[in-house]
Amino acid sequence: MSSLAVYHVNDPVQPQRLLNHADDIIRELSEIGVDFAQWQASAVLQPGASSEDIIAAYRTDIDKLIAAQGYQSFDVVSIKEDHPDREELRAKFLDEHTHSEDEVRFFVAGSGLFNLHVEDHVYAVFCEKGDLISVPAGSKHWFDMGEHPYFIAIRLFNNPQGWIAQYTGDSIAKDFPNMDDWK
Known part of the structure; x- marks a missing residue:
C-alpha cells in the first residue's frame, strides 16, 4: 500500500x-x-x-505525459537483489540531491522510498506498483531501494542525457527511516 509519512526535520522518528x-x-x-x-x-x-512490452503497456499514459510536460526521453530501469551494481546505485541515490529537471518515475513493479526535503519537513513517500x-x-530529495531491492520503473526525462544529480552535501538522509524500515 502506498504511504506518506511527514516528519519534522528535528524528529526523524515520529511522523x-x-x-x-x-x-x-x-x-x-x-501542496x-x-x-x-x-x-x-x-x-x-x-x-x-x-522493456518494450512494459513501454507498450503504458504507451498511452507515457504519451500523455510527454505531450503535457514536454519530456524528451524515457526508459525502463529494473533493479533486483542480484543486480551487480545494486550497492553502488543505492549509495548514489541515498545522498540528498537535486536535479535541474523533474524526476518522474512510474513503478511498474516492486517498490521504493522517495524522501523529499521541503523547508523544515521530510515527506517520505513509499511508492509501489501503479x-x-x-x-x-x-527539489531536495533522496531515494532508497533497500538492501534487497526490487523495482521496475519507467523514467521520463526533460534532458535526453538522463539522470544527472547535484548533491547538496547534507547528511540528512542518514537520520530518517530507510526503505527496509517500511517493510
Whole structure:
C-alpha cells in the first residue's frame, strides 16, 4: 500500500502525519508541488516482460505525459537483489540531491522510498506498483531501494542525457527511516 509519512526535520522518528489513502497522499503532495497518481496498465504484463512490452503497456499514459510536460526521453530501469551494481546505485541515490529537471518515475513493479526535503519537513513517500511520482526540478530529495531491492520503473526525462544529480552535501538522509524500515 502506498504511504506518506511527514516528519519534522528535528524528529526523524515520529511522523507528524501518516497517510495511506491515495486521495490524501495526492492532496498532501500537491501542496508542495509534487504530482502523485496511480496508473493501471492497458495490457497484462507477464513476469520477465521486456522493456518494450512494459513501454507498450503504458504507451498511452507515457504519451500523455510527454505531450503535457514536454519530456524528451524515457526508459525502463529494473533493479533486483542480484543486480551487480545494486550497492553502488543505492549509495548514489541515498545522498540528498537535486536535479535541474523533474524526476518522474512510474513503478511498474516492486517498490521504493522517495524522501523529499521541503523547508523544515521530510515527506517520505513509499511508492509501489501503479504509483507515479513527479518530483519538481530543484527539489531536495533522496531515494532508497533497500538492501534487497526490487523495482521496475519507467523514467521520463526533460534532458535526453538522463539522470544527472547535484548533491547538496547534507547528511540528512542518514537520520530518517530507510526503505527496509517500511517493510
